[in-house]
Amino acid sequence: MIATNFGPFASRITGTGSAFPDQRLTNLELTKKIDTTDEWIRERTGIQERRIAQAGSEADRNSSLGARAALAALEMAAKTASDIDLILYATCTPDTLIPSTACWLQKKIGATKAWALDVNAACSGFVFGLATADSFLRSGQFKTALVVGGDILTSMTNWEDRGSCILFGDGAGAAIVERTEATNPRRILSVHMGADGRHWELFHVQAGGSNMEVTAEVRAKKLDKMEMKGREMFKVAVRTLGDYAVQALESNGLALGDLDWLVPHQANLRIIEAVAKRLELPMEKVLINIDRYGNTSSATIPTALDEGVRKGLVKPGETVLLDAFGAGVTYGSILMRW
Ligand SMILES: CC(C)(COP(=O)(O)OP(=O)(O)OC[C@H]1O[C@@H](n2cnc3c(N)ncnc32)[C@H](O)[C@@H]1OP(=O)(O)O)[C@@H](O)C(=O)NCCC(=O)NCCS
Incomplete structure (x- = not known):
């Protein structure tokens, strides 16, 4: 599906x-838990360490990380929480199934005017959320949206x-998205999104939804954890x-x-390198974390x-491509002039 500016x-x-979260888990620490090496993880994935949320810690809750990210984004945009019309919280690891993580975040930052909902497109969630916000803002219905991508993947x-536990970490990122004139060169230029549920088996969690209750037996078989x-x-x-x-x-x-700038989903450095090569981009033009x-x-x-942005690498007027894929499978790209 393509959306471009038409209004x-x-x-x-x-x-x-x-x-x-503050707590780091290095590759070396992982070698004490599983049969792996720092060298294997670095070479095969590019990962050196990850951050781990502490279970039961209020500060490390998904919505708490999201709230911190949102407040930083508001400050950069010179806006306050009361300016926000719409909150989209992209996550597949919500604080609670009811209420939504978006509502928890709304309470934490005091965005009382906003309506709030979660978006689940797994690792593509932020890009799907941003595409949704863009659509609402282009319609003229709203002026200011907050889009958060936050996950505590280590909970699953x-x-x-x-083969999978070496990959994941926890965190949240946020963006304030504002309506602007379609003639403004600094805007989202296009949105291309897709999904193919036929590939659900490539990355899924069997239990925890309405399909399968998490019983002691399910837990023992790890059916409430990610299978990839x-x-x-x-x-x-x-591809x-x-x-x-x-x-x-x-x-x-x-x-x-x-x-x-290419800002790709960060699942494996080798995936990112292959995409950069296809786009004929040097790795210096790819934002990596x-x-x-x-x-x-x-x-x-x-x-x-x-x-x-905070390092001053991304400058006004530059062309930036967000490029995502995730479980579902889901995928999409958003091109913008910064
Ligand atoms: C998971 C991933 C890092 C594995 O790397 P890979 O190069 O494909 O490795 P393979 O699965 O082919 O395994 C190669 C060997 O390494 C072994 N291996 C797997 N994990 C290992 C680890 N942590 N440490 C050491 N050896 C490991 C395998 O057992 C296999 O050994 P074998 O050849 O004796 O059977 C890689 O496939 C990947 O990143 N895939 C995409 C992940 C992804 O995108 N996830 C979803 C994001 S939304």
């Missing part, structure tokens, strides 16, 4: 923020599965990230290599973007 309005990100990690077909997921990721990036460039009349945080699901893209 008087567009939208743009005016503030970003990030938050991570099978620490006995060395790593090699197959790798191939889908390289869809590449295809959706190329579509975004082509539909905007841009050539390969024209990007100033997987080395320090691992795969934080819906938080990877907003936190990597936030880091690039």
Whole structure:
């Protein structure tokens, strides 16, 4: 599906923020739990360490990390919580199933005017949330949206599965998205999103939803934890990230290599390198944080973007491509002029 500007309005990100739990888990520490090595993890994934939320810690709750990220984004945008019309919280690890994590966050930051809901597209969640916010803002209905991508993937990690547990970490990233004139060059230029539920088996959690209650037996079999077909997921990721990036460039009349910044989902550095190669982009033009945080699901893209913005790498007027894929499978890209 393609959405481009067709009315008087567009939208743009005016503030970003990030938050991570304090506790680090290094590769070396993982070698004490499972049969792996620091060298294998670095070479095969690019990950050196990740952050782990402490179970039961109020500060490390998904919505608490999201609230910290949101407040930082509000400050950058020079807005207050009372300016927010809409909160979209992208997550597949909500604080609670009821109420939504968006409502917990709304309470924490005092955004009393906003309506609030969760978006679940797994690791593509932030990009799906941003695409949804863009649509509402372009319609003219609202002025200011808060989009958060936050996940505590370690709450669903099978620490006995060395093929997956090395990958995941916890965190949250946020963006303030504001309505602007469609003539503003600094805006979201296009949105390309997709999903293919036929590939659900590549990455899923069997229990915990209405399909299967989490009983002691289910827990013993780890059916409430993530199951992933790593090699197959790798191939889908390289293909869809590449295809959706190329579509975004082509539909905007841009050539390969024209990007100033690629902000890809951070699942594996080798996936990112393969996509950059296809786009003919040097790795210096790719915002990376997987080395320090691992795969934080819906938080990877907003936190990597936030880091690039705060370091002064991403400058006004530059062309930035957000490129996501995740369980579902889900995928999509958003091209913007910063
Ligand atoms: C998971 C992943 C890192 C595995 O890397 P890989 O290079 O594909 O490795 P393979 O699964 O082919 O396994 C190669 C060997 O390493 C072993 N291995 C797997 N995990 C290991 C670990 N942590 N430490 C040491 N060896 C490991 C395997 O057992 C296998 O050994 P074998 O050849 O004797 O059977 C990689 O497939 C990946 O990142 N996939 C995509 C993940 C993803 O995108 N997830 C979803 C994001 S939304």
